[in-house]
Amino acid sequence: MSDSEDDGPPQLSPHALAALQEFYAEQRLRADPGADEKYNIGIIEENWLSQFWYSQETALRLAQEAMRAAGDGGRIACVSAPSVFQKLRELQGEGASACIIFEYDKRFAIYGDEFVFYDYNKPLDLPDRIAAHSFDIVVADPPYLSEECLQKTSETIRFLTRAKVLLCTGAVMEEEAARLLGVRMCKFIPQHTRNLANEFRCYVNYDSGLD
Incomplete structure (x- = not known):
């Protein structure tokens, strides 16, 4: 980046x-x-920036879990998780304001105020309208499988969330994810539209429906 x-x-x-x-x-x-x-998955598709979209089934399962965890009227932040964001908008209906995407891909600017440009290298470089601890759950998928990327993305997650975290990253990041965010690995295994070389898993810090 x-x-x-x-x-x-x-x-x-x-x-x-x-x-x-x-x-x-x-x-x-x-x-x-x-x-x-x-x-x-939605209006914007997996074709630029080497993004890896979740399968329809995984995007739906994660979106449903985020909505359940956030509760009625809850706010959801999707950090580098574009296919989950688009599935959330589909489930909630056009014009839904309960979900915001934090994403480097500026194509998502078509969503207006529901889009925040996000560069993980600047984890707290966010607009003033984004208040600390203002989201009921953060769904995050760090763009790179590295400790540095997870560490910086975790700064963003901790700033945004009131408590709940749903993290998707490689299985090799289990110990680092637990140290940084207090999350544990779920039984649910996310799938992508393309085959990934590394084993991918979900992690949460609350009682979820993914076990």
């Missing part, structure tokens, strides 16, 4: 973004009639 927001992906108007996404969808469907079901 760059230290400058200006080094992010090209900025397109919402109209241009919609046209581009339609083009990608048409190309996928021509090559594979089942591609739309496999890859399309």
Whole structure:
């Protein structure tokens, strides 16, 4: 990642973004009639920045768990977890304001105030409108499998959450995740649309529905 927001992906108007996404969808469907079901989670799809989208089933399970944990009227923060964010919006309906995505991919700016540009290298560089401990649960998926990335992302998580954390990262990060966030590994194993080289797991610090 760059230290400058200006080094992010090209900025397109919402109209241009919609046209581009339609083009990608048409190309996928021509090559594979089942591609739309496999890859399309929401308006924005897995094609830039080497992102790894969750499968439809995993995105749904994590979104449902986040809603359950947050409770009625609760606030949910998705830190580098775009497919969960889009599934949450789908479940809650258009215009839902209970969920905010913290994401480096500026395509998500089409969501307006529900988007916060986020660079894990600057874990507390957040807009003033984001108050400390203002989210009932934080769903986080650090973009890189490294101790440095987890440490910095954990700073963001601790700032945002009132208490609950749902972390998705590699199994090799179990001890570091427990040390930084007091989380434990769940039985539920998340799946992605692409096969990952490293074993991936979920971690929580509360009584969840993922065990």
